Amino acid sequence: MRLGDFEIHLLVAGGWRPDAGTMFGVVPKAVWERRRPADEDNLIRAACVGAVVRHRGRVIVCETGFGTKLDEQMARRHRTWEPDGLLRSLGRLGVRPEEVDLVVTTHLHWDHAGGLTRRGPHGRVELTFPRARHVAQRAEWDFALHPDPRSRAGYVDEDLLPVAEAGLLELVEGEAEVVPGLVVRQTGGHTPGHQLVVFRASEDLACVVTGDLLALQQHLRVPSADLDVLRTIEEKTRLLEEASRRRWLLVLGHEVEDPAGYVDAGGGWTPEPALNDAIRADLAPG
Numbered sequence: 368m369r370l371g372d373f374e375i376h377l378l379v380a381g382g383w384r385p386d387a388g389t390m391f392g393v394v395p396k397a398v399w400e401r402r403r404p405a406d407e408d409n410l411i412r413a414a415c416v417g418a419v420v421r422h423r424g425r426v427i428v429c430e431t432g433f434g435t436k437l438d439e440q441m442a443r444r445h446r447t448w449e450p451d452g453l454l455r456s457l458g459r460l461g462v463r464p465e466e467v468d469l470v471v472t473t474h475l476h477w478d479h480a481g482g483l484t485r486r487g488p489h490g491r492v493e494l495t496f497p498r499a500r501h502v503a504q505r506a507e508w509d510f511a512l513h514p515d516p517r518s519r520a521g522y523v524d525e526d527l528l529p530v531a532e533a534g535l536l537e538l539v540e541g542e543a544e545v546v547p548g549l550v551v552r553q554t555g556g557h558t559p560g561h562q563l564v565v566f567r568a569s570e571d572l573a574c575v576v577t578g579d580l581l582a583l584q585q586h587l588r589v590p591s592a593d594l595d596v597l598r599t600i601e602e603k604t605r606l607l608e609e610a611s612r613r614r615w616l617l618v619l620g621h622e623v624e625d626p627a628g629y630v631d632a633g634g635g636w637t638p639e640p641a642l643n644d645a646i647r648a649d650l651a652p653g
Contacts, residue, residue, distance in 0.1 A: 368639070368641045370568045370574055371548070371569065371572060372422055372548065373420055373422050373566045373574070374420065374421040374422070375419075375420050375566065375574055375642070376418065376419045376420070376460055376642070376645065377416065377419075377618065377642045377643070377646045378416065378418055378419050378429070378453070378456045378457075378646075379414055379415065379432075379449070379456055379646050379649035380415040380416075380430065380431055380432025380433070380434075380449075380452045380456065380482055381432050381447060381449035381450050381451070381452035381453070382414040382432075382449065382621075382650075383413060383433070383445040383447045384406075384410040384411065384412055384413070384446035387400075387409050387411050388409070390413070390582065390592065390621075391585070391590075391591060391592065392591060392596070393590075393592075398589055399585045402585060403583065403585055410446065412652070413582070413621040414622065414623045414626070414649075415430065415431075415433060415478055415479070416430065416619065416621060417429045417430025417431070417432070417576060417620075418564075418566075418574070418576055418618055419456065419457060419462060420549075422548065423547075425468040426467045426468050427467070427468065427470075427471065427549065428457070428467050428469070428496065429470075429472070429564050430471075430472055430473065430576065430578070430620070431453055431470065431472065431481065431482025431495065432453050432478065433477055433478045433481035433482065434481035434482035434484065434526070435482075435485055436481065436484065436486055436492070436525060436526075437450065452649065454495075456646075464495055464497070465496070465497055465498060467498075468498070468499055469500050469501075469502065469545065470496050470499045470500070472502075472503060472578075473563065473576060473577070473578025473579065473620065474503075474504075474557065474561040474578060474579065475503060475507050475508065475511040475522060475526070475558075476521045476522065476558065477522065477523050477526060479578065479579075479620075480526045480527065481523065481526050482495055483501065483526050484525060492525050492529055493529065494529055498535075500535055500537050501530045501537065502537045502538075502539060503536070503537075503560065503562075504540065504541075504551070504553050504562050505539065505540050506540070506555075506560035507560020507561065507562070508527075508536070508538055508560065509559075509560075510558060510559045510560060511527060512527075517594075518558070539551060540553075548568065550565040551564055554580050554602035554606075555595060555598045555599075555602070556580065556595050556598040556600075556601075556602055557578070557580060557593045557599060559594070559595075561578060561579065563575055563577060563580065563606065571613045573613070574615070574616040574618065575606070575610065575615055575617050576618045577617055577618060577619055577620055578620045579621070580599065580602060580603055580606065580620075581606070581617065581619050581620070582620045582621040583619060583622050584619065584624070584636050586603070587630055587634045587636060607630055610629070610630050611630050611631050611632045612632075614629055616628070616629060617629065624650070625638035625643045626643065626650075627639045627642040627643050628643075
């Protein structure tokens with residue numbers, strides 16, 4: 368799909384089955400289960416959704432999923448699927464890892480940043496995208512290296528430290544234009560440095576990768592489980608107002624049913640078939 372100078376493709380970097388409590392927090396099960404049924408273990412299906420964007424000769428990857436480094440015990444615990452989905456998605460677009468110029472993640476949790484690195488032929492951890500700049504919020508990076516006890520399990524040093532050691536880490540603070548038209552906007556809430564990634568062709572023509580601010584369609588109407596719930600509600604309200612008024616295209620971070628679409632003033636969701644149809648097989652239950 369073209370959006371001004373941006374050529375946008377959805378990226379599905381695998382998925383897993385999280386406990387519904389981690390996705391909906393204190394929201395009663397009766398509120399969300401009709402649209403998002405859980406299995407007998409209270410697990411729901413979630414995808415790692417992002418975007419691959421071509422723009423003025425650059426290749427940009429937004430979100431990398433959990434990657435291929437999870438050990439068997441971790442993979443079984445999270446019931447992961449398609450761990451190689453990141454590179455498979457890129458391969459279908461004819462993109463080699465060394466051709467990627469820029470990598471942006473909404474935050475640095477393992478299910479969004481795990482694909483920043485991979486194990487090489489001899490088992491050593493190496494960068495997945497060896498020549499790309501990697502952009503994150505400074506607040507997120509600092510918290511990822513020194514998280515509170517509740518958040519420790521969400522961050523994995525092997526996902527992150529090799530990027531800094533290679534000199535390819537770029538930290539920003541607040542709202543910043545990374546390249547012309549690509550703006551990151553810190554929201555906090557889910558994590559201290561969570562950010563939106565906005566591909567902005569004009570004020571009224573934009574695509575926003577929402578990460579965990581809007582992870583699922585249900586989060587258009589109900590809260591999620593976040594470190595700072597009130598901050599999340601404020602930033603979500605702001606985004607939904609802008610997106611409905613300007614008809615921005617949204618890409619929901621973990622949605623498995625039509626993750627790309629438009630929201631209206633009442634919280635209704637209209638899928639964008641030009642993007643969703645291209646990845647439907649990646650999201651089909653396996």
